[in-house]
Amino acid sequence: MSTAPPERPGAGEPSFREALRGLPGRVWIVSLGILVNQIGNFLPVFIVLYLTGRGHSAGAAGLVLGVSGVGRVLGNAVGGHLADRIGRRRTIVLSAVTTSGPTAVVPFLDPLPLIVAVVALIGVTSQIYRPAAAAALVDSVATERRRLAAFGVFRFALNVGSAVGGVIGGVLAGSSYTGLFLVNAVACLLFGVVVAALPRDAPGARSDRGDGTRAGAKGAAYPGTNRSAAWPGAARAAGYRRVLADRALTRFLLMTAVAEFVYVQSTAGLPLHIDAVGLSERDFGLLLGLNGLLVLLFELPVTGAVARCRPERVLAVGNLITGAGLALTGFGTDLVLLSATVVIWTVGEMTNSAVSQAHVGNLAPPGMVGRYQGLHGVAYTVGTGTGPLVGGAVYAIDPWALWGLVGAAGLWSARLSLPSRRAKAPVGGARS
Structure with a gap:
């Protein structure tokens, strides 16, 4: 454990505006992908209206939402594991491709049990990218303020995508739910294409120093401590129990x-x-x-x-x-x-x-x-x-x-x- 006194947050770092201007291309590519994905992310918003419009009960729609929620929890856990094992870029592309196909077939499904199963699968696959995208931003910048700037840009892209997507989704739903879900599937594929432009990554490599400590990390909840010192062999992949x-x-x-x-x-x-x-x-x-x-x-x-x-x-x-x-x-x-x-x-x-x-x-x-x-x-x-x-x-x-x-x-x-x-x-x- 370090015996140095805690540093003042952001000491020696650029201003937030300078941090924004100095963000690497990786941050902008991931944020652009998130923007595209969020604009076309219609299924979670419109699935209830779609089901009730096809004559299914409110209880059935609630069941679909419930299994989707369970899938989303599992998807985040799976995505975190994959991000550390196979890399950020591959995990995001995998999520985009495996979400696109099932989303495209939703309007062609008829039996409710089949809809429940496919939407549950989409709940898993649609969330796998999230930990990987966040980890890609963490890897791209080494200091706290730049990291905060990176997530600020990420959140801005997410918010713009949600606002624009809500309008587009309402228009599409008013004319054709089949078109709505097909556009959603295409947006997933475009997300994967955008992120595929990222250079190959070695998870954490861009933000790890040769001595095994993370550049710019000051222990967060316990400033002044070296958290990695408490994790022997932390650079190796470890399970969720650890x-x-x-x-x-x-x-x-x-x-x-x-x-x-x-x-x-x-x-x-x-x-x-x-x-x-x-x-x-x-x-x-x-x-x-x-x-x-x-x-x-x-x-x-x-x-x-x-x-x-x-x-x-x-x-x-x-x-x-x-x-x-x-x-x-x-x-x-x-x-x-x-x-x-x-x-x-x-x-x-x-x-x-x-x-x-x-x-x-x-x-x-x-x-x-x-x-x-x-x-x-x-x-x-x-x-x-x-x-x-x-x-x-x-x-x-x-x-x-x-x-x-x-x-x-x-x-x-x-x-x-x-x-x-x-x-x-x-x-x-x-x-x-």
Whole structure:
């Protein structure tokens, strides 16, 4: 363990704007691929409308969504393993190709069990790329601020793709669901083609120093420590059991699941509240549109503003703001008040989003970046999957019970963002 005192975050690094300008081509190629993929990512959004339009019940549509969610959890775990074993580029291309084919055949399937099986498969294959794409960004840059800039660009591409894709998907769904899913399949293939342009990668090679430590990594949750020193032979591939022995990571994963449970109430609890106070689906759409507009305009500048701060503290503040904003939803009885709450929780979302993924890269020792990102994806998917189920059940008991639970969970996720009180301070003396 290093005995040097903790460095000031970002000490000796370029400004966030300079970091953006200096990002390598690999970051832009991956982000372009994400943009293409997200524009055509229609199946998760429109599968319920497609099934109910073909005469299937709401329960059947819910079953399809459920198995897709389980597949997404598994896909992140598989993707993290593959990213470290066969490389980032091959894993992303594999995900794109194996998602394209099943997506193209969905509109030609008739028996519900077959649809369930194929959509479950798509749930797995469509998520395999995520840990690999994140790991490719971590490999491409060696310092914390550049890493944060890389994930800021990645998130911007994701948000633009979602906004554009929603419009295109609505137009296509109005004319032909067959065309919708075929375009989705083509977008997957184009994603693979774009990423295939990446140079061959040796996982983690671009960010590992010859002495076995990760350049630019300062131990993240425990600044001043050399995390790789606690992992003998860390450069060799290791299983998930070994990864989960990292207490800082498991705490971070729990934080992620709780934080996503809170955030997903923006699309689970909020529409229930909208209906209860007598507002319309149009009003709900306007609120989501406000959120999307704010994210597109301000997320990258907000990421730059927090780049000089310790990631743990940024995550704590962001989770606190998100939880407070969504908990205040219960007091919103008209569109103006609810718009104010949307602004609050969107600020929390913008504060956290890029920092969260970049922070996983800071935590990961050499040779395990893919698995760390894979488990982050698992935690994210668990949070977003359980949120609607638990939120809906609690809301049915008492609406205020849900908003109280959201506020408490926001506080808990903020506390989990910070190092445990039982964690030892660095030998240098200061506790992070």
